[in-house]
Amino acid sequence: MIPIAKPILGNEEISAVTDVLKSGMIAHGKEVELFEREFCEYHNVKYGFAVSNGTTALDIALKSLKVNSGDEVITTPFTFIASSNCILYQGAKTVFADIDEKTFNIDPNEVLENINSKTKAIIAVHLYGQPADMKALREIADDHKLFLIEDAAQAHGAEFEGKKIGNFGDITTFSFYPTKNMTTSEGGMVVTNNPEIAKISDLIRNHGQSEKYLHTILGYNFRMTNISAAIGRVQLKKVEEWTEKRIKNANELSKQLSKFDGLSIPYVDKRVRHVFHQYVLRVEDDFSRSRDEFSKYLNENGVGTGIHYPIPVHNQPIYQKLGYNKDECPNSIEASKKVLSLPVHPSVSPENISYIIQTIKNYQG
Secondary structure (H helix, E strand, O other): EOOOOOOOOOOHHHHHHHHHHHHOOOOOOOHHHHHHHHHHHOOOEEEEEEEEOHHHHHHHHHOOOOOOOOOOOEEEEOOOHHHHHHHHHHOOOEEOOOOOOOOEEEHHHHHHOOOOOOOEEEEEEEEEHOOOOOHHHHHHHHHHHOEEEEEEEOOOOOOEEOHHHHHHHHEEEEEEEOOOOOOOOEEEEEEEEOHHHHHHHHHHHEEEEEEOEEEOOOOOOOOHHHOOOHHHHHHHHHHHHHHHHHHHHHHHHHHHOOOOEEOOOOOOOEEOOOOOOOOEEEEEEOOOOOHHHHHHHHHHEEEOOOOOOOOOHHHOOOHOOOOOOOOOHHHHHHHHHEEEOOOOOOOOOOOHHHHHHHHHHOOOO
């Protein structure tokens, strides 16, 4: 089986963790501080705070911007549910804007249509590793005096117009879950170039503590451990090499799969560096009787697949209970029926690529 995802953990990561365990300093400490500094240098941002996971990073982002009950935040329904749930955590309302059917990212024109007097922020998700249209979204945010949050859980090292993501929003969040482009096992990061937002973010993740036993705001224990940070520091040194392998694998898949009628290869905006957290096809009706049948065939023949994502967030049961219209955001609904992810991670070899292509050639849908 060629898996859809495969975390790469070797002797360097094991050695780094062993060193931390031997030191006895296993909680939040120097390793975390070094990881934060190195991660900020990689993304060319000023402030970074390592946290327990990507969802707590999003929660901190919204709390640091003082999003509260009565506020509205616009985001995409075509992503993992954490991007919208974090809005509900604040007692605010999630407002869904539909996606661009080519990039699968939030459509700036749809964002504009959903802005009103209650709107406080926009969350742009860089889905599959391709940055959203940050030029248009930044202009919209500035024109309407809104905060802009980048959800970069899938986009470590991605770029828009030659500039790394993390430099367009007021605050940006990352995830280091094991299937991401780099991992700390569980973990996340909040980055910003705004000193005031940075100060609040740091307080929120550590019990609102400005100095030992002095608590100035309501905070939480969202800290990362030295164990996780040690893994992250090793992974960060490798992420560029891995990213180039992802891009190379994606380019070869697209070169071969563009020959198949009914399979739409990923569209890549010419302004971006797409880091291919996922390689996502659109399976049309003239290729297969159903996307799920094609996925089953590939799995049975040794090619792992994923569906990212089978149910748009506004159609999830919890959001239906909250009264969301299941028919809104038609592009997101259509995409959920057609998308299929193929293996693209750095462990996918040229031989694996050839096997994937041949297996698809043999399919009779």
